[in-house]
Amino acid sequence: xxxxxxxxxxxxxxxxxxxxxxxxxxxxxxxxxxxxxxxxxxxxxxxxxxxxxxxxxxxxxxxxxxxxxxxxxxxxxxxxxxxxxxxxxxxxxxxxxxxxxxxxxxxxxxxxxxxxxxxxxxxxxxxxxxxxxxxxxxxxxxxxxxxxxxxxxxxxxxxxxxxxxxxxxxxxxxxxxxxxxxxxxxxxxxxxxxxxxxxxxxxxxxxxxxxxxxxxxxxxxxxxxxxxxxxxxxxxxxxxxxxxxxxxxxxxxxxxxxxxxxxxxxxxxxxxxxxxxxxxxxxxxxxxxxx
Numbered sequence: 001x002x003x004x005x006x007x008x009x010x011x012x013x014x015x016x017x018x019x020x021x022x023x024x025x026x027x028x029x030x031x032x033x034x035x036x037x038x039x040x041x042x043x044x045x046x047x048x049x050x051x052x053x054x055x056x057x058x059x060x061x062x063x064x065x066x067x068x069x070x071x072x073x074x075x076x077x078x079x080x081x082x083x084x085x086x087x088x089x090x091x092x093x094x095x096x097x098x099x100x101x102x103x104x105x106x107x108x109x110x111x112x113x114x115x116x117x118x119x120x121x122x123x124x125x126x127x128x129x130x131x132x133x134x135x136x137x138x139x140x141x142x143x144x145x146x147x148x149x150x151x152x153x154x155x156x157x158x159x160x161x162x163x164x165x166x167x168x169x170x171x172x173x174x175x176x177x178x179x180x181x182x183x184x185x186x187x188x189x190x191x192x193x194x195x196x197x198x199x200x201x202x203x204x205x206x207x208x209x210x211x212x213x214x215x216x217x218x219x220x221x222x223x224x225x226x227x228x229x230x231x232x233x234x235x236x237x238x239x240x241x242x243x244x245x246x247x248x249x250x251x252x253x254x255x256x257x258x259x260x261x262x263x264x265x266x267x268x269x270x271x272x273x274x275x276x277x278x279x280x281x282x283x284x285x286x287x288x289x290x291x
Contacts (some may be wrong), residue, residue: 030201030226031218036108043101047094073217082227109204112136112183112217119181134185134215141183141217144176148188148195148208148230151237157257158187170260175244179253180220188214196232197247205231220247 066074114136115122122140145156155176159272161168178184188197192206198205202218220226230241248256 012273028286030199030224031203032113033109033203033216033218034201036105038107040102040105044098047098064156068240104125109238110134111280112141112185114138115140115183115219116181116221118250119183120179120253122182126205127274133187134217136217141185142178143185143187144178145187145189146197146208147190148190148197148241149236150192150235151230151241153197153230153241153243157260160257160261168264170257170264172260174242175246177253178220178244179250179258180223180247182248182250183219185217189217193234194232195230195234195241197228197243198231199226199228200228200241207232218245220245223249225246 063126071167112134122142133143143158145158147154147156152173153176154171154173156169156171158169160170186197188206188208189212190210192210194210195208197206197208197216199218202220203216206214206216208214226245226247226249228243228245230238230243232238234241
């Protein structure tokens with residue numbers, strides 16, 4: 001009965017993967033690197049299912065075929081050298097196969113690919129890059145800084161001003177907006193404690209560590225929303241530190257960046273006006289105290 005149940009579950013998982021998407025295997029479909037991670041996971045999972053079914057099947061057979069019966073005496077055995085060598089070598093070969101498959105596919109997870117047709121036109125090469133950053137083969141990618149702050153993610157869209165430190169570049173909180181069919185390189189940093197950036201459908205987890213810079217990437221082929229959250233316990237507000245990536249067409253992305261720049265310029269103008277008013281009030285106070 002146990003063996004039959006296990007076989008039924010295995011068949012269901014294999015034949016209906018979409019029904020259980022994200023339940024027993026990583027989410028995929030958002031970015032090529034996330035798809036490769038999911039592929040490696042499924043490769044390992046299917047091998048594990050085969051081993052599990054084989055071991056549990058042998059156990060069930062042994063329990064039934066060699067169960068205690070009246071008048072029967074168990075045969076005394078002192079090991080089987082061939083069998084022991086066989087399962088040891090077999091296990092070693094499985095581990096080697098998993099390691100080889102992982103290393104073969106690792107570059108597809110780690111190294112960015114080029115932007116696809118119809119992506120954002122980045123004619124001047126990589127937008128604001130630093131030493132040690134990951135790059136696609138043609139060196140052209142949109143770079144966004146992901147800053148972990150207790151308890152919010154801040155996204156700075158680098159390369160939109162001439163300032164090398166990113167000051168003055170447009171930014172957003174909670175929601176990151178990116179163009180479709182465009183390779184996006186993320187520069188992941190932290191402002192206070194260790195955080196972990198993770199959008200399951202767009203790749204693996206990336207630590208955001210104070211004083212260090214880590215990198216990851218993704219490329220989304222079609223418009224949509226992809227949600228995640230900080231996956232490292234970073235304090236009492238950790239549960240509220242959600243993240244969302246919204247992919248739009250390149251034309252809408254360009255328009256959105258222009259709008260963010262306009263909002264930033266308007267806020268700077270208002271701040272300058274308030275500073276001038278406060279300065280005038282301070283000067284008046286000095287005149288009153290010093291007639």
